[in-house]
Amino acid sequence: MDYFNYTRRTTSEVQIGDTPLGGSNPIRIQSMANVSTMDTDACVQQAVRMIDAGAEYIRFTAQGVREAENLGTIRSLLHNQGYFTPLVADIHFNPKAADVAATHVEKVRINPGNYVDSVKTFTHLEYTEEEYAQEIEKIRQRFVPFLNICKEHHTAIRIGVNHGSLSDRIMSRYGDTPEGMVASCMEFLRICKEENFQDVVISIKASNTVVMVRTVRLLVQAMNAEGMQYPLHLGVTEAGEGEDGRIKSAVGIGALLSDGIGDTIRVSLSEEPEAELPVARKLVDYITSREGHPPITGKLSSPYNPLAGYPRNSRIVGNIGGNHFPVVISDRRNGNFEFDYSAMPDYIYIGNEDPDNLPDTFQLIVDAHSWKERPNAFPFFIASEAKIMRNYPAPVKFIRLSYPHLTPEMIDILKQDPAVVVILSTHHRNGVGEQRAFIHKLWTAGCNAPVILHREYRERNPEWLQLKAGADFGALLLDGLGDGVMLYDEEISPELEDKYMFAILQAARLRISRTEYISCPGCGRTLYDLQTTIARIKEATSHLKGLKIGIMGCIVNGPGEMADADYGYVGAGRNRISLYKGKECVEKNIPEEEAVDRLIQLIKDNGEWR
Template sequence: MDLFNYHRRPSSIVHIGTTPMGGDHPIRIQSMANVSTMDTEAAVEQAIRMIEAGAEYVRFTAQGEREAHNLGVIRKALTDAGYTTPLVADIHFNPRAADVAAREVEKVRINPGNYVDKIKTFDLLEYTDEEYALEILKIRERFVPFLDLCKKHHTAVRIGVNHGSLSDRIMSRYGDTPEGMVASCMEFLRICRDEDFSNVVISIKASNTVVMVRTVRLLVDTMGKEEMHFPLHLGVTEAGDGEDGRIKSAVGIGTLLADGIGDTIRVSLSEEPEAEMPVAGKLVDYIREREGHLPIEAAIAPGYNPFDPSRHLTRKLMNMGDGQMPVVISDRTNGSFEMDHQTPPDYLYIGKEDPDNLPDHLHLIVDAHFWKDRPNTYPYFLASEIEELKNYPSPIKFVRLSYADLSDRIIEILKQDRTTVIVLSTHHRNGLGSQRAALHKLITADCLSPVILQRDYHEPDIEAMQVKAGADFGALLLDGFGDGILLHNDAVPTPLTDSCMFGILQAARARISKTEYISCPSCGRTLFNLQATIARVKEATSHLKGLKIGIMGCIVNGPGEMADADYGYVGAGRGRISLYKGKTCILKNIPEEDAVKRLVELIKENGDWHS
């Protein structure tokens, strides 16, 4: 993995109907239907909408053999209508359904966590080495006949590991960790290798972007050591809807795409499936813009571990540095001072604006030559002005620098002036690589100045801004860098850029400023109207800053993905909901019409409610 120069990871080619994946083929975009697989007419109509929106693979859930058989009917109807886009069967808990689906569609997804292992109970089981080996033998005995079927019918396989559905067996040995997810995947990949079955795609997903990125990087490294080069399917599970869903997906998927990892992606939104493709397309196109960029010469800082990066600690300056949560600096050079008072930015950069026209309680950053020594006002310098730092009696001074500016002389000034905050900027086509290079150079030089990550965009498309900024800032935050962020986009209102910055920090688990919702994208297993339910839950709970609430359509990933949540709302049956506190089911099978009210009561009973 090259942290500084973009190039795609070489992967093997997987043949999936008329649309191969991996190798030099484009990064494919896909989505999943949310209608019943048994409703052929609705399934075909939705698949066509998804295909016309840009889906290159369309996935359907197949809970049982009946649904798997009907995928063949859907396949024929789409082919008769002139659509040859490959279909994928999504299988959980039912190997027999996988066997049927292998005869009907071009690709079958299985989940190692529940393919043979029994349903997750969260019990802390103990296995001897012999017992553990016997369990793997059971997997082999069931999995090999399925691979033989796939060979016969030229069917591709996705081995899809989810953080929320690791088996109790894996949990007993590895815990709920990236190492456990990788071990679960590798058990199945080694069987594929032993059986000379190479038509395999891998996904290894989590709702937590930190876990997701670390796990995929670890998997790629582990596969490389065993000479495996299978293509990767990327996605953030339960990303949510609206701005949160788009930013969270961009942070997780964009970070890995920037590493060169990923051959197909799915942006999982709790919206209609066809809404996912434009987001995915913008993300892929943005990452590809850096292809063939001018090389960046840089070296990884000693001791830095990309597979488990820790937060880089810098010098403390007021509310910046020394492991404090990253600050948000809002660019107000457009003269607008409208803001969300629920989540106000920490600093306003006002450029040449006269600070005397603004209240003293605001923390203002002003271009150095317009700076006045007044309360809560700090000067802002360009690289060419850095020699003037000593002439300004300010407790904090901000200096805008790029990688190209970091000469030995400038680094020495930064080390001597203990009041300086670096505003790290870039105009390189691979801006992420350039900023990474600068950060590693600062670490190597033992320069402890706090660093504000800064990016400029001119993007009138709000969704595109969310995607680009999420990918750019998110990657650096997940790498352990950044004492703050500053996003400038002169093409949209400033409150939207502020909201985007807070959203990125939350998605990267760097700063929590609002309620965190972990909501699935819906599929044919979903047992209630997911979008309407999310809206009701948000209306009742969106003021509970820092609380994590899972809203899950069914039990496949529900309790597992909600292991990171404080409370959970899970479909238990038609019109029935179960409510969780952490991993523990507190209320079972309550009527859907009472569920939001009961959720609020549960939060109050546990002391987590505030008005």
Template sequence: MTDFFNYKRRKTSVTHIGNTPLGGENPIRIQSMTNTDTNDTEGSAAQSVRIIEAGGEYVRLTAQGVREAENLQNIKDLIRSKGYQTPLVADIHFNPRAALAAAAIVEKVRINPGNFADRVKTFATFEYTDEEYAQEIDKIREKLIPLLDICKEHKTAIRIGVNHGSLSDRIMSRYGDTPEGMVESCMEFLHICLDEDFTDIVISIKASNTVVMTKTVRLLIDRMEKENLHFPLHLGVTEAGDGEDGRIKSAVGIGSLLADGIGDTIRVSLSEDPELEIPVARKLVDYITSRAHHPQIAGQLNNTFSPFSTDRRKTYTVGNIGGDSLPVVISERTDDDFSFDVHFMPDYIYIGSNLTERTPRAIPLIMDAAVWAGEANTYPLFDVSNYQQIAASTASINFLRLSYTDLNEEVLSLLKGNHSIVILLATSHPNGVGEQRAFIHALMNNGCETPVVISRCYQESDAEDIQIKAGADFGAILLDGFGNGVMLANKGQIAQKELDKYMFGILQAARVRTSKTEYISCPSCGRTLFDLQTTVARIKDATSHLKHLKIGIMGCIVNGPGEMADADYGYVGAAAGKVSLYKKKDVVEKNIPSEEAVDKLVQLIKDNGDWVDPE
């Protein structure tokens, strides 16, 4: 059972993958996927080597057909001739025959239950009787057993890889687009494997939506534990994007599960060169696992909390904080630096005791209670040393900085009796996520509905490091349904206006506040039908001012139409040099020459009334 307060790895069985076993007492493995044409032996081998030299412990290559699957042998031979023994993984969609060919060559085969045996996704709804549904499972069995037989013969592992964007019409018809449907899609294949006494299995359940991803993985683990199954898990956020957004979104989704001890191998899916994914994944794993053996946190789980629910903690409203209000962003400006990014203006700024003529008055100010004099648009900040003075405060919002160790009966009594208080929840514990969770559960256990702003402070000088750490830490709390705001501070060499941008990015990645265009872009692979990185840059350049749209950019149809259902507009590779455009899950125009497709996408947005001219 998951301990939400104290970090420890989930116990799993061991899956044998070449010379690099997974699960059990083995470390969390790092991996990536090539984006070369798998028929290009030299190019695929060279990129595989770059991934390996960057620290990749598994390398995945797409095998969309038998020809590509068979060429995996040439790629493998070339990699091995260079002295690298890293296990190779074949990625299979739509083509069981390709899986059969690949299973005799590589160390692991990934199959997608959404398209291994079921028809191509059409979003059509079918009515199945129980007998008809059972017959469909038998069809899966007929196609899967030959693969299992080859895998047994060659000691090849299998990953059952469910993607939110490619659930079959059959699953969608019976379960809908739900976490329960994703879990069932996985368990159908897992049960067939177990019936055939095949256990070298890895499981993944991925989504671009971090809320869906984390809740579904927890639901899967619960289902497996009820059946006494403990297979290792592969974690990833699909179509995370590139740059800062891709790193933050991956840290929020993957980091939240790693914080619970869940996950045995991870892939950070960035729309960048695949070897660039490896150091990001390594930083994330190292950061989370460094909290092992931390001082124990004595927390008590609230009996109304469900790790499978998307409900948010109930709080009262103080000003624009708490209740149904969007989570706020508080920016620390105690150093008298008041430069801002106009696209990411904080809701409050904390200035300590440093109120000067330069201090902006248009943004609400938080200042230390000792120097607060009641000036308009300013609010006092108390702490454990002077919280008794809150009773005499005339402010409409009284901020109170606390940590878990400060919470006692007197403080709880104050919180329950005074509804002008907003907590700034700080932590310096090695497992700050666990300690902040324990604080919020203590509030819930005492019937206290005070709004809580999550506060963290780091000492980083590298932007990527703080994106990863803050994304993982804030993300875990936000995805639990906690947190009425965030406050990110840093003692390193990163401008506070950049930290403000990261806070908005974290809130968006956790699906609690939208502040900019969201790009759901795949990381590219050998199936990609256009230059993904260039295309993403062109689309961002044309549309990034459209703050409340989600735009999907997919290299092919494997996840394209499915992820389009979660996006407002979609740009999907249809054939070499051809693109199809979607409005949500509906294709609007097919086979557009790629050089015209970005302009056509802009026109589609305009035609649907979602366009505004950039300022």
């Protein structure tokens, strides 16, 4: 990849029915049904709604052979109605179902963590080298016949690794780590390569965006080392719903798309499947609009390693930089001083407003020509005023710059004044690349001035702003670049902008300001009303700051895939729920009508209720 200029990663082409993936094809979008695969009419109706909403692939769960067989019926009925969108079978724990599904649909997804290995027990097992090799051979013996069925029926496969659903064998050697996820995937890819099976797509997902992005980058590096160019399916698992689900997906998926990585995406929302498609299309269109942008000249700073997540170490200026949480700066130059106190910004930019008109409780950023020396007011400069900054006796000074302003003279000014904080703006079509180039140039020059990432948009639609800002800020924040964020959209209320900035920082795992919900989108395995339940749990717990609560439709997505949740609410059967503390199941088979109250009591019993 070119770290500063947008180009798509070169991949091999995979034939999936009449909709090929990878190669020179556009980035495809897809979704997954959340009704029972045995409810044929419901599946057909939902598939039609997804296709009409833009889906280029439709996935159904297939828990067993019956479900796998019924996919053939669903496919025939869709064809009879004139819908030829490829279908994908989603398989967990049942290789025989994968064999059957491969004869009926265009693609089959298998999970290496449970394709051959038994259900994980989270116990540490010791394997000798010989025993480990025997386990790999066991995979090969079961996997190769499946590949032969796929060859015979021209069926593609997806090797789909999920964080938290690694086998005990992989866990014993690598732990629940990005390296373990990559190792699990590569075991299956090597067999595909040896068997000359080319129609392979890979996904390697997590609900933690930091883990997701680092793991995909590690996988690309591992494939490059072994001469593999398989296309990638991107997604943030259990992203949730509403604005949180959109922002979290934009942060994770957008960061990788910005690097040119990704050939198909699914935005996993705990909503109706057809609601995912417009979100995915907007995100893809926004990132790919950078194609052919004016080139950016940049050079990576030598300490930086995108695979190691090495952050830039900035100096401390007030409460900005160093090991401080990234700050949120709210642009209130329009005179709106109404606030949502659940998303209260650290600083307020008031333009040329007289700071004496506002309370001392606010940290104010004031245009330099209107600045008054007082404890809570800090001057704001533009590039042409850089030379006069030294005349202002303020403990914190802000200067707005963009990449063309970063001359050797400007770097010297930033180095010499320890009170300066840069507000980094861009209007380049590839703003992520230009802001990266600015920060790396500072880094290489030995200038450790803190940098606030600043972006301006003109979006009337809040969803567009959530996706664009999530993707743009997320790509830089996940790289360890940026000591704060500042967002402005003249069409959106500043209270919403503040809320989105905090949500982006939380999605990037840099500043936890509220409860995080790790909720799956649901599928045919879900045996309770997922969307209603999420709403009830949110209503009861949204005031709890810093907790992570997993809400999973079934045992496939829990406890493993909510691996870092503090508490888990997991479907155990029809209208039956099990509760988890971390990875430990503490209450089993609770009636659904009692489960939310029992979850609240569990949190209280552990002293984490406020």
